[in-house]
Amino acid sequence: MSWRPAPDSLLTRWGKDIQPDSAWQEYPRPQMARSEWLNLNGLWEYAITPLEQPSKPNFTNQILVPFPIESALSGVKRPLLPNEKLWYRRHFQIPQDRQNGHILLHFGAVDWEARVRVNGQEVGQHQGGYLPFWFDITTALHAGENELLVAVWDPTDAHWQPRGKQVLQPRSIWYTAVSGIWQTVWLEPVPDTYISRLKLIPDLDRSTLQVEVSLGGDLSAPVAIQAEASDAGQPLASAQSAPGEHTLTLTIPDPKPWSPASPHLYDLSISIPGDRVESYFALRKFSLGPDSQGRTRLCLNNQPFFQYGPLDQGYWPDGLYTPPSDTAMRWDLAFLKAIGCNMLRKHVKVEPARYYYYCDQLGLIVWQDMPSGAKAVGDVPSVSAILLGYNRPDDREFTYAGREEPASREEFRRELEEMVDHLYNFPCIAVWVPFNEGWGQFQAKEIAAWLQTLDPTRLVDHASGWFDQRSGDFRSLHVYFKRLPRFRPEPERAAVVSEFGGYSLLLPEHAWNPGVQFGYRKFKSSAALTEAYLRLLRKELQPLVSVGLSAAIYTQTTDVEIEVNGYLSYDREVVKMDLEQITQAHKDLTGA
Numbered sequence: 001m002s003w004r005p006a007p008d009s010l011l012t013r014w015g016k017d018i019q020p021d022s023a024w025q026e027y028p029r030p031q032m033a034r035s036e037w038l039n040l041n042g043l044w045e046y047a048i049t050p051l052e053q054p055s056k057p058n059f060t061n062q063i064l065v066p067f068p069i070e071s072a073l074s075g076v077k078r079p080l081l082p083n084e085k086l087w088y089r090r091h092f093q094i095p096q097d098r099q100n101g102h103i104l105l106h107f108g109a110v111d112w113e114a115r116v117r118v119n120g121q122e123v124g125q126h127q128g129g130y131l132p133f134w135f136d137i138t139t140a141l142h143a144g145e146n147e148l149l150v151a152v153w154d155p156t157d158a159h160w161q162p163r164g165k166q167v168l169q170p171r172s173i174w175y176t177a178v179s180g181i182w183q184t185v186w187l188e189p190v191p192d193t194y195i196s197r198l199k200l201i202p203d204l205d206r207s208t209l210q211v212e213v214s215l216g217g218d219l220s221a222p223v224a225i226q227a228e229a230s231d232a233g234q235p236l237a238s239a240q241s242a243p244g245e246h247t248l249t250l251t252i253p254d255p256k257p258w259s260p261a262s263p264h265l266y267d268l269s270i271s272i273p274g275d276r277v278e279s280y281f282a283l284r285k286f287s288l289g290p291d292s293q294g295r296t297r298l299c300l301n302n303q304p305f306f307q308y309g310p311l312d313q314g315y316w317p318d319g320l321y322t323p324p325s326d327t328a329m330r331w332d333l334a335f336l337k338a339i340g341c342n343m344l345r346k347h348v349k350v351e352p353a354r355y356y357y358y359c360d361q362l363g364l365i366v367w368q369d370m371p372s373g374a375k376a377v378g379d380v381p382s383v384s385a386i387l388l389g390y391n392r393p394d395d396r397e398f399t400y401a402g403r404e405e406p407a408s409r410e411e412f413r414r415e416l417e418e419m420v421d422h423l424y425n426f427p428c429i430a431v432w433v434p435f436n437e438g439w440g441q442f443q444a445k446e447i448a449a450w451l452q453t454l455d456p457t458r459l460v461d462h463a464s465g466w467f468d469q470r471s472g473d474f475r476s477l478h479v480y481f482k483r484l485p486r487f488r489p490e491p492e493r494a495a496v497v498s499e500f501g502g503y504s505l506l507l508p509e510h511a512w513n514p515g516v517q518f519g520y521r522k523f524k525s526s527a528a529l530t531e532a533y534l535r536l537l538r539k540e541l542q543p544l545v546s547v548g549l550s551a552a553i554y555t556q557t558t559d560v561e562i563e564v565n566g567y568l569s570y571d572r573e574v575v576k577m578d579l580e581q582i583t584q585a586h587k588d589l590t591g592a
Contacts, residue, residue, distance in 0.1 A: 006071075011571070012328060014331075020043045023041050024041045024066055024184050025039055028184040028354065029106075029132075031279050032278075034188060034276075034277055037186055038187040040092060040185040043064055043090075045060075045062060046061055046088050047061065048078075051084055051085050056087060056149055057087055062075065065185060066108065066182055068111070068182040070177055070178060070179060070320060071318065072319075073318045082153075082168075086154070092148060093145055101189055101192055101194075104134050104137070104188045105186075106133075106134040106186045107134070108185070110150070110182070111182060111321075112179075113127045113152065113154070114151070114152050116150050117149040118140035118146060119146055123137045123140050129154070129163065130350035130415070130419065131418050132183070132422065154177070154180065156179070160373055160403075160408040160440070161373050161408075162371040162372065162411070165313070165349075173518065175313075175315055175560060178322075193223060193272065194272075195272060196214045196215060196216035197214035200212075202281055202283050202457075204257055207255045208250065209283070211248045212247050213246045215246070222243040223243060224243050225270065226238070227239050227268065228268070230268075237253070257301045258360075259284065259305075259363065260337075260365060262363070266280060281427065286458055287459070296490060296493060297494055298474075300430075306551065306589070307343040307430075307552075308342060308552050309342060309365075310336065310344055310554050311344075311347050311553050311556040312344045312346055312347060313348075313560045314351055316328070328572075329352070336557065337362045340582075340584075340586030340590065342364065343367065346368050348372045348436060360426060367461065367553070374439070376440075392467050394438075394442050394469060395442070401439075403440060408440075409443075413447070429458060430458060430459060431473075433460075433464050433498075436464045436465060437466050438463075438467045444463045459472075461473065461498060463476065464478070466478070474493055474496045476496050477498065480499070480500065480502055481521075484536075486543075486544065486547065494550040497552045500555065503523060504517065504563075505523050505524070505564060507569050507574055507576070511559070512560075517562055518564070519564055527578075534581060537585050
């Protein structure tokens with residue numbers, strides 16, 4: 001059976017060029033790279049069975065990995081229901097010269113629960129739809145052809161797990177669900193003792209980088225670790241640990257701070273006997289501090305720095321959660337930088353590692369949301385509270401947020417900690433956002449304090465939009481349907497508008513569904529939309545900056561399904577406003 005995108009689908013220019021043997025061939029882990037690896041993306045066999053079926057099914061159809069089954073580029077475009085199980089199968093061989101050491105099987109992300117077998121032997125299971133995981137499959141392998149089997153269950157919004165904006169019945173601001181494998185699957189040969197993890201802790205004030213190294217495999221004999229930093233190929237600093245010690249500190253002479261105007265990155269090599277990985281880092285600092293008038297400001301590298309950019313959902317019409325290609329993913333980011341944005345808010349989704357790598361390279365600051373879960377705000381008491389401006393306590397009434405089950409709260413904390421751990425080394429990330437608009441919000445004050453301890457190098461927007469618990473580093477407002485309010489920073493918290501705008505223009509030839517549209521304020525032409533947007537920035541937003549506003553986040557980068565309020569159409573073919581005028585307005589706003 002030959003693969004092709006599902007018919008009658010809205011495709012991007014990159015999606016139209018996809019071939020099974022070229023799907024996502026880039027190295028997936030740029031911050032801990034090895035030269036040897038085997039990409040398992042491409043055509044796999046798949047089957048769907050009742051959830052209770054314990055044994056593998058008969059495979060008669062194909063799916064293109066790493067695109068989720070609901071997407072056009074998977075070749076299937078079929079929803080996975082909560083009472084169903086999705087099975088994947090493919091075969092692979094290990095080269096003869098890699099029979100020694102260990103073979104690690106990596107998954108970039110699988111939504112939501114995955115059970116993995118190799119040659120009939122279960123090698124592991126994982127829960128969590130947004131984060132990478134891996135298994136050592138060495139003992140399950142044999143010579144010649146090996147069988148890899150993955151069984152997936154994804155309840156989407158029938159359960160309380162983190163799922164972002166995925167729903168089984170898409171509508172308004174809720175989008176098509178994503179199930180199964182949606183990021184790269186790959187194999188990695190490593191020696192008996194190998195580098196398994198890095199934690200990079202930059203300190204701009206001291207001009208140092210602390211490197212914490214974790215080892216895997218045979219740890220019976222302690223080994224020394226070597227770290228080397230370089231800049232444009234020129235050696236800068238090196239350090240070596242004593243055998244058995246895993247932390248090193250490098251002092252960087254004449255440091256070049258990372259910023260959107262100058263996104264300077266240093267190369268880093270880490271080695272032990274028999275193993276070596278390549279990485280990179282930056283020296284930068286995110287903090288709060290007073291401006292010349294004593295107002296609390298968001299600072300970059302110890303100086304007040306106004307941040308402006310869009311809410312970014314990370315959806316694509318042909319790949320849904322999975323961009324059609326690495327080139328397409330970078331194109332979105334380069335577009336934002338080109339129109340004068342210096343940041344983005346990654347909204348209730350975690351992207352592939354290469355996404356943050358490109359933000360590091362381009363100089364785009366990232367506010368990283370935790371994917372929402374449990375119950376969205378939609379019941380009458382919650383809506384009334386929002387309209388009345390009431391900030392509901394969230395440390396006792398777990399029922400309002402669908403968090404009455406302790407397992408729901410424990411799963412959220414586990415996945416949040418894993419997200420912070422996974423993304424910690426990316427210089428671009430400035431802010432963690434655990435809760436958005438009250439969706440599943442519980443104990444936000446406690447969780448903000450925990451995050452600040454877990455990662456003291458970044459700031460926390462503890463309750464973006466609604467139900468402020470007077471904690472975290474920001475007073476964070478979402479403003480639609482009315483004028484931007486004149487509000488000031490607090491002594492311990494900066495003032496930010498973490499969502500606003502959402503101005504809409506429907507372009508039927510580039511729309512997901514031309515017959516249905518959602519938007520906060522609708523316009524009939526590009527000229528009218530541009531005029532209104534410029535007026536919003538110059539008449540409402542700019543005056544707030546002069547009295548203490550530290551950041552503003554416009555909704556949004558692209559249209560998403562029936563939500564048509566992007567800078568770009570959903571297929572990325574049309575810039576919906578006058579490009580030259582909005583670019584200049586953004587530069588005026590940020591002082592770029």
